[in-house]
Amino acid sequence: MSFQQGLSGLNGASKQLETIGNNIANANTVGFKSAVTQFADVYANSLSGTSGLGTAGIGTRVSQIAQQFSQGNITASNSSLDMAINGGGFFRLNKNGAISYARNGQFQIDKDGYLVSADAGRLTGFVASNTGVLQTGSPTDLRISTADLAPKETVEVEALLNLDSRATVPGAFNATDPTTFNNSTSVTVFDSLGNSHVVQLYFRKTAANAWDVHATSATGTIAAGPVASITFDSAGNLVGGSPGNISIALTNGAGTPINGATGISLDFSSTTQFGSAFGVNSLTQDGFASGRLSGFNVGSDGTITGRYTNGKTSTLGQVVLANFSNPNGLQPLGNNQWAESNASGVALVGAPNSGRLGLIQSSATEDSNVDLTAELVNMITAQRVFQANAQTIKTQDQVLQTLVNLR
Incomplete structure (x- = not known):
């Protein structure tokens, strides 16, 4: 008599119950991936290396x-x-060189x-230069720089205005x-140190369809006389003078001209002269003061x-993902x-949402992919299998006892 079949069945069912128990224990573990127990049958081989036909x-x-x-549910978080x-x-992740x-x-x-993760493993990715350009070479540990964002000197002011053609000289x-x-x-402009300067622009009609632009500043020096002379055609479109960029030599606090x-270039290329009231439709400039990091996403x-306190944003880095031929x-x-x-297989590293890599959702976590209902049903099945195998051992024992009791 052989107890091998029943014993192996008990061991297999026990392993299956262990796997199910581990799945259930990690049902609330973020990012946990469930497992299944896979079985194979066992045959005894003869000296020739093959089992006989009809052998159990x-x-x-x-x-x-x-x-x-498989993908777990995505749950929003407050972090x-x-x-x-x-x-x-x-x-x-990189922990002391171990990936x-x-x-x-x-x-x-x-x-x-x-x-870092909970066990101090550093998240890796592509770092960014001081100008916000990603260094897409080998992934390295991601570090959030809290340095102030450097100011940017104003180079150009773009003015989208309408000057009233009915105005008198x-x-x-x-x-x-x-x-x-x-x-x-x-308009407020900025020097190379991030100091702000308010430039007052004045528009003075000099003749029909002709205007001079003057400028002053309380914190800097602007050359005397008009900084621009512009003319319009009979349809109110800018055609003469300097229809593109016009320079203002504003001196900053250090005594050197900005830019x-x-x-500073004034762009009036979109300015018009129509028979309606003066209006400023848009007045933008490309400089800004320094800023401190207030948050990131x-x-x-x-x-x-x-995100910085001056209202600007800058790229700090990029998280990378890795995938495998056989996860x-x-x-x-x-x-x-x-x-x-x-x-x-080797890790295939790249930016999220490229190739076979998924995308990243911030302020969210991935739940365990454990299906509790299915696991409980599987537990019942494994328990029945365990009981059935125990019954085969019991039956084998009874048969063996009968044989021993023969007289």
Whole structure:
């Protein structure tokens, strides 16, 4: 008599119950991937290496415990550092030179400014230069720079105005006398140190379809006389003078002209002269003061964009993802992490939402993909299988006892 079949069945059912129990235990573990127990039958081989025809098998064995990398539900969170992968791929972590991979996107910033997991593994990606340009070479540890955003000197002011063609020609220009110009407006510009300067622009009609533009500033020096002369055709479109960029040599606090010898360019190319009231439709400039980091967010492509107190944004880095030809071949490490192995193939690293890589959802986490209902049903089935195998052993024992009792 052989107890092999029943014993192997008990061992197999026990392993299956262990797998189910582990799945249920991690039902609330962020980024956890459930597993299933896979079985194979066992046959005894003869000396020739093959089993005989009609030979009964000698039981079962666990061929593998296969992880299921199906997508888990995405749940919103209150932390801007939380990230969820919607699709394929893994976060790439570096802990003291050891590379691991995870689907758990619960990150925080350590004392050195690095994005780290709960066990201090540093999230890797592409870093950005001081000008916000990504260095898309080899992934490295991502660090959130808290340095101030450097100011940008104003190079150009773009004015979209309408000058009233019905206006009359005033007397000689005097910035302190409103009767000597037709209209005025102001714009704030910035020098190379981020200091602001308010430039007051005055528009004075000199003849039919012809205007002079004067400028003053309380914090800098602007050359005397008009800084621009512009003319219009009979349809009110800008045609003469300097229809493109016109320079203002505003001196900053250090005594040097803003934007060097060229000065600040005024772009009036979209300005019109129609028979309607003076109006400023748009008045923009390209400079800004320095700013401090006030927060950041992660885009669907993994780009980390910093927000600054001066209202500007800058790219701080980009999270990368890694995928494998055979994710089931990854070696589990615990702590929701896996390691590359010969069975998984080499890591294929790239930007999110490219190739086979999924996109990133910020302020969200990926739930475990454990289906509790299915696991409970599987538990009942495994329990019945265990009981049935125990019954075969009991039956074998009874048969053996009968044989022993023969007289």
